[in-house]
Amino acid sequence: MLSPDDTSLVGSNTILEAAGASLSGRSILRGLDVEISPGQVLGVAGPNGAGKTTLIRLLATLISPDQGSGLVLGARLGSPDVYDVRRFIGLMSHTPAVIAELTIRENLEHAARLRGEDLKRIDTALRVVGLAGAAATRGDACSFGMLRRTEAARLLITRPRLLLLDEAFSGLDVDAQELIDALIERTIEQDGAVVMVSHDQAHLVDRAARVMTLSAGRLETVT
Amino acid sequence: MTFWAQAVEIARVDLRVERRLGDVLRVVLPFAVVGLLVFPFALGVDLSAISLIGPAVFWAVGILFGMQVALRQAAHDNRERRDLYALLGVDPAARFVGRTISGSVLMVGFLVVLLAAMIVLYSPLLPQGWPVPVIVGLCLTAVGLTELGTLAGEVTAGLRNRTALASLIIVPLALPLVIGGSQTLESLARDTGILPWLLLLVATDLALAVAGVAMARSLEEASR
Amino acid sequence: MNRVRILLATAGIAVLTGLWFAFTSPVDRLQGEFSRILNLHAPFMWVAFLAFGVTAFASIMWLIRRTSRWDRLAVSSVELGVVFTATGLFTGMVWGQAVWGRAWDWADPRMASTAVMFFVYIGYLALRRAIPDPEMRAKRSALLGAIAVIQVPLVYFSVNLFRSLHQTQSIRPDGATMPDEMLTALLVNFVAITFLYFALLVGRLHLARLEEASAAETARDPDAVTPPRLSEVKDV
Numbered sequence: 001m002l003s004p005d006d007t008s009l010v011g012s013n014t015i016l017e018a019a020g021a022s023l024s025g026r027s028i029l030r031g032l033d034v035e036i037s038p039g040q041v042l043g044v045a046g047p048n049g050a051g052k053t054t055l056i057r058l059l060a061t062l063i064s065p066d067q068g069s070g071l072v073l074g075a076r077l078g079s080p081d082v083y084d085v086r087r088f089i090g091l092m093s094h095t096p097a098v099i100a101e102l103t104i105r106e107n108l109e110h111a112a113r114l115r116g117e118d119l120k121r122i123d124t125a126l127r128v129v130g131l132a133g134a135a136a137t138r139g140d141a142c143s144f145g146m147l148r149r150t151e152a153a154r155l156l157i158t159r160p161r162l163l164l165l166d167e168a169f170s171g172l173d174v175d176a177q178e179l180i181d182a183l184i185e186r187t188i189e190q191d192g193a194v195v196m197v198s199h200d201q202a203h204l205v206d207r208a209a210r211v212m213t214l215s216a217g218r219l220e221t222v223t
Numbered sequence: 224m225t226f227w228a229q230a231v232e233i234a235r236v237d238l239r240v241e242r243r244l245g246d247v248l249r250v251v252l253p254f255a256v257v258g259l260l261v262f263p264f265a266l267g268v269d270l271s272a273i274s275l276i277g278p279a280v281f282w283a284v285g286i287l288f289g290m291q292v293a294l295r296q297a298a299h300d301n302r303e304r305r306d307l308y309a310l311l312g313v314d315p316a317a318r319f320v321g322r323t324i325s326g327s328v329l330m331v332g333f334l335v336v337l338l339a340a341m342i343v344l345y346s347p348l349l350p351q352g353w354p355v356p357v358i359v360g361l362c363l364t365a366v367g368l369t370e371l372g373t374l375a376g377e378v379t380a381g382l383r384n385r386t387a388l389a390s391l392i393i394v395p396l397a398l399p400l401v402i403g404g405s406q407t408l409e410s411l412a413r414d415t416g417i418l419p420w421l422l423l424l425v426a427t428d429l430a431l432a433v434a435g436v437a438m439a440r441s442l443e444e445a446s447r
Numbered sequence: 448m449n450r451v452r453i454l455l456a457t458a459g460i461a462v463l464t465g466l467w468f469a470f471t472s473p474v475d476r477l478q479g480e481f482s483r484i485l486n487l488h489a490p491f492m493w494v495a496f497l498a499f500g501v502t503a504f505a506s507i508m509w510l511i512r513r514t515s516r517w518d519r520l521a522v523s524s525v526e527l528g529v530v531f532t533a534t535g536l537f538t539g540m541v542w543g544q545a546v547w548g549r550a551w552d553w554a555d556p557r558m559a560s561t562a563v564m565f566f567v568y569i570g571y572l573a574l575r576r577a578i579p580d581p582e583m584r585a586k587r588s589a590l591l592g593a594i595a596v597i598q599v600p601l602v603y604f605s606v607n608l609f610r611s612l613h614q615t616q617s618i619r620p621d622g623a624t625m626p627d628e629m630l631t632a633l634l635v636n637f638v639a640i641t642f643l644y645f646a647l648l649v650g651r652l653h654l655a656r657l658e659e660a661s662a663a664e665t666a667r668d669p670d671a672v673t674p675p676r677l678s679e680v681k682d683v
Contacts, residue, residue, distance in 0.1 A: 057447075060306070080440075083314070083440070086309055086312055089310050093303060093306065095303050101243050101299075106236075114229055114232055114311045115311055121683055124679070124682055130672055130673040131671075133670055134672050146672060149672075175675055182680045186680050249569070249572070249576065250573045253569045257563070260566075263559075343551055346550070346551065
């Protein structure tokens with residue numbers, strides 16, 4: 001088991017080779033070749049149903065490819081090695097992952113304890129994301145923007161090496177969007193990599209060094 | 224964080240959530256006591272029969288309604304929460320153990336209160352020295368039922384009609400628990416030795432624990 | 448708040464007075480000292496029925512008027528009704544154990560139907576807890592509250608409708624069947640416990656108004672979320 005600060009993962013690429021993935025018996029992704037190096041921001045655009053979320057979940061090691069192969073942070077997809085690297089992956093999916101019955105602070109404490117992180121960093125994280133005054137608010141009483149900020153605070157604490165954002169900017173005000181931009185910037189500065197998915201290609205072009213376009217599970221263009 | 228520290232943290236938060244929601248205390252437990260009230264209406268008011276069937280009704284109601292306690296966590300589970308725990312590096316086996324710990328605490332409380340309600344309502348004839356062996360049997364049953372509920376919740380994760388499906392999976396597999404628990408009291412009354420029944424409960428709990436820990440990763444992958 | 452304190456203090460005095468009457472009145476020849484429990488059991492059960500009746504009325508008024516004060520009245524009365532029912536059931540079981548030799552008697556349909564009534568309103572409270580939106584919570588509770596009151600007359604008249612071990616009503620329009628001193632003690636306790644219910648209801652309504660005001664204030668707090676401090680991101 002790798003330790004929390006194992007730096008041997010820094011510099012490990014993430015590669016998909018002719019990878020494909022299915023859900024409920026339907027083929028969602030086919031023949032994908034993707035390489036993401038540390039320090040890079042990759043954008044993935046495409047219409048609804050193109051397979052963007054499935055790609056994100058594949059990169060998060062949450063699903064395994066049923067065609068081809070892949071390495072994420074050095075761990076082969078579909079092998080037990082993924083359990084060693086998952087803690088270095090951060091994900092903001094379409095729906096915020098916040099435990100509704102806990103307060104914002106309790107959510108962060110829970111995550112920090114499970115990760116063995118210093119609980120003192122929580123106060124700093126709350127202040128940085130602008131939720132210090134709302135830390136006692138329960139998840140089910142939070143607005144969508146507050147939930148996203150809570151996720152951002154959690155990602156600031158966990159310091160992922162691979163940051164995956166699935167429509168993370170949707171529905172957010174300017175302040176919250178700038179916060180996620182700052183999170184992306186910090187991940188890159190710490191030699192991590194970022195993959196961001198959006199149906200808004202123009203939005204991706206502003207932020208990503210490379211933009212892929214997915215259509216019907218296949219990679220069509222790279223800009 | 225170590226395996227056991229993760230399990231304890233999972234259990235701690237789960238109990239905190241339950242304290243806030245009050246599903247077991249405010250909904251399932253009253254529902255189960257109403258279940259105890261329904262049986263005599265169906266049987267008529269022959270008092271001697273009611274005293275005799277009290278323990279049997281307790282175990283039937285305890286298992287059927289106890290499933291709601293066991294499946295409680297599954298009801299709050301969603302894909303985002305499962306992904307969150309996976310990416311926080313939580314060992315699926317630690318998650319299983321943590322849920323079993325918190326679920327067992329709630330299940331023991333539930334069954335103890337239900338037992339007290341049965342004793343008041345049915346006035347069963349209880350043998351001498353019944354409390355300790357019956358409570359031990361009850362605790363072992365609670366652990367086994369919670370393990371079954373946690374496993375069934377994982378097997379049915381994300382499926383349509385999950386609650387009914389999980390209940391259908393649990394009930395037949397809970398038969399050793401029903402037999403072990405109920406026969407503990409029966410054998411006390413007959414003075415024929417309770418050890419085989421307690422051992423049956425221990426064996427069932429251990430088998431489910433081993434299955435849960437060994438299959439945790441596979442169950443997690445299958446639920447995606 | 449002063450008004451609530453005065454009411455509660457007065458109710459306390461009334462209850463103590465009732466208890467004094469209960470402990471100094473003559474006892475039933477067959478039941479002995481345990482007959483004194485009935486001075487509490489019967490009033491608690493009467494007040495429970497009253498409370499659920501108030502809930503039904505408040506629920507219907509909410510459905511007509513749609514103002515929050517009727518919802519506050521409905522839930523406050525249910526909470527008290529549940530407590531009074533539980534106390535009534537408990538005192539009845541103590542009396543039953545002492546006099547009949549068993550705490551619970553399935554042959555008595557009123558006991559079982561009272562327990563069922565208790566759980567109907569436990570379900571009402573559980574329903575309310577499950578609904579975060581105040582408007583939806585008030586609407587669904589009002590519908591359930593209006594329907595659930597069907598239980599109340601069923602419990603009261605079950606003594607006359609079914610064969611029962613329970614004594615029939617001791618106070619009938621043509622005159623009571625107990626000595627005057629016992630009747631006096633019972634009536635004083637009826638008045639005292641009813642007054643206690645009203646005092647607690649006023650107090651609970653006051654608390655409910657404070658809770659609503661506090662929730663509204665928290666919801667309107669504009670300073671809870673502040674702009675992020677982007678320059679401090681690296682400090683986390």
